Amino acid sequence: MLELSSIKLYYRTQRGIVQAVDDVSFTLQDGETLGLVGESGCGKSSTALAMMRLLPRNVERYEGKILLNGTNLMDLDEEAFRRQIRWQRMAVVFQGAMNSLNPVLKVGFQVAEPLIIHKNVEKKDALQQVKDLFYLVGLPPEFTERYPHELSGGMKQRVILSMALILNPDILILDEPTSALDVSIQAQIMNLLKRLKKERDISMLFITHDIALVSDLCETIGVMYAGQIVELGPIENVLLNPQHPYTQKLIASVPLLREERIPDFIPGAPPDLVNPIRGCRFFPRCSQGQREFEERDPPFLEVETGHFVKCWRYRDQP
Amino acid sequence: MTALLHLEDIRTYYFVRKGLFGSVPLKAVDGVSLDIDAGETVAIVGESGSGKTTLGRTAIRLLKPVSGKIVFEGEDVTNSDANLKTFRRRAQIIFQDPFTSLNPHMTVEEIINEPMIIHHIDEAEKEIRRSKALRDVRLLPPDEFLPKYPHMLSGGQRQRVGIARSLVLEPVFMVADEPVSMIDASSRVEILLLLGELQKKYGMGIMYITHDIATAKYFTQRIGVMYAGKIVEAGPTSTVLNHPLHPYTVALKEAVPDPDPNNRLRFRNVIPGEPPNPIAPPAGCRFHPRCPHATDKCGGEEPALREIARRRVACHYAETFLAN
DSSP, rough: EEEEEEEEEEEEETEEEEEEEEEEEEETTTEEEEEEOOTSSSSSSHHHHHHHOOOOOOOEEEEEEETTTTTEESOOHHIIIIIIIIIITEEEETTTTGSSSSSSHHHHHHHHHHHHSSSOOOHHHHHHHHHHHHHHHTTTGGGGGOOOOOOOOOHHHHHHHHHHTTOOOSSSEEEEEETSSOOHHHHHHHHHHHHHHHSSEEEEEEEEEOHHHHHOOOOOEEETTTTTTEEEEHHHHHHHHHOOOHHHHHHHHHHHHSOOOOOOOOSSOOOOOSOOSSSTTTTOSSSSOGGGGGSSOEEEOOOOOOOEOOOOOOTTTO | OOSEEEEEEEEEEEEEEOOOOOOOOEEEEEEEEEOOOOEEEEEEEEOSSSSSSHHHHHHSSSOOOSSEEEEEEEEESSOOOHHHHHHHEEEEOOOOTTTTSSSSTHHHHHHHHHOOOOOOOHHHHHHHHHHHHHHHOOOOSSSHHHOOOOHHHHHHHHHHHHHHHHHHTTEEEEESSTTTTTTTTTHHHHHHHHHHHHHHHTTOOOEEESSOOHHHHHOOOOEEETTEEEEEEEEEHHHHHHHOHHHHHHOOOOHOOOOOOOTTTTTOOOOOOOOOOOTSOOOTTTTTOTTTTTTTTHHHHHOOOEEETTTEOOOOHHHHHHHO
């Protein structure tokens, strides 16, 4: 089980300190899939970086607790984290990673590399493991002999997925794994993730801007806005009975193909995360906001079992 | 009545180098016919490589077709360079990426002025049109936005600048090439509603190019579905999307998820494989290698685009699908 508590990740920029991730907490049970949704710049990818401890140089603040089966990963030094955690216990598929395959190496070797170099597995055995994995992700085994340019976007994404899975991690972070793909290929990859979830005991953090994709895969959803999680809970509760005004509007803004409902929109733009406003960060765009909410940070309240909302409107509820 | 824009058997090819001296044609658009009337929005949907962007660029003659005819307001503009400047003034385009389609060294004022400078619009008129366009796209108050640079604006605001830039020439036809695909979900609909409003106000014809059939459903009256350079199904948007006949349209529809937890972990009926190589598309129906209903006939004979049940479909078995 993974537990993040009060994770903060701030970056230093010329304009000032960017509060990319500000006090993010959630838990991920064994085998659970949590969907993290939000718009660009809401801090969802930075949350993935914070979990993998893949930090850029301009980090100003990196704090909080990441408990993996009771061990606080923040206490591990870089060497221990690299040897024990990153890619072994926790792996990530980054957005657009399919464009970062090495063009002059066969993809089979690129996937097998950590086995050969770090695990001292014989090259032949490692490649056999890659072939098994290729079968799982829906690639013909002989594709291990191909170069990246011989593969289409969807196939490259499957290779990247194999790379993340090769060391058999407990937790897989998927950062917009389908957003660069066409809808028909996206549907193929989503089917693959569903199968992976059923066949392997793996926890996933699925990061996306597309709330419809989350509902296709995840049991739990966290909605991020301006560096914070504003609503968190079981997918049925959050989608069918959203409580935070931002979640309500975000769901209403999805054009539905199979129902007649004119989509809505949220006027304005998300706040600047350099010196964000005090109090509720959604307040300037919120139609239900009241002046008294403006000054203080809203509490993260449990409105029903396992369903949390960061909004002042629920403060008086039992 | 003549259509505002009439495209007839348009073929736009790129030539890809092969070997030392040779080149082979990449048939990006391969025989597309389409009419767009004033006041209507026509969606062109398809996946990457389907030729939808090439079609859009050909429609306003940013690209020259190798064959076919582009007739705009009754004038043949396919090859005529004499009519081109007038045509370009009346037909405008909005690009996909509001981050790269605005010059970062120019202010909003300069960006919006540029087309008017090119088309020799005088100073006084420029100012009138500029502030009208900014009001139209709701960048208010206009004076506050004029001195800003693109990096000071949000994605949605940048796209509004892009729209304002195309409006100042008072176009009657607009190609909107994925205008909202790079904009945040919560602002997409706002931009699309705005486009719809401006269209009504000025009676423009709009070609809305997109990969997103859900937005096409809400914002267009007619739709053309493209696959590998050809239109495979076209007609009134509600007819085509509610009762698709071409297996590709059906598959495209099936691939779109809804935010509905009842679908969780449900496997979607997806079409296998990927779109074909446009340099060597499959013989017969170009969709046949991926089609769940394909027969030998599909691999041998190319289906014609024909009228069935209030739409055009290019499938040998459309009648069978209609009967079922």
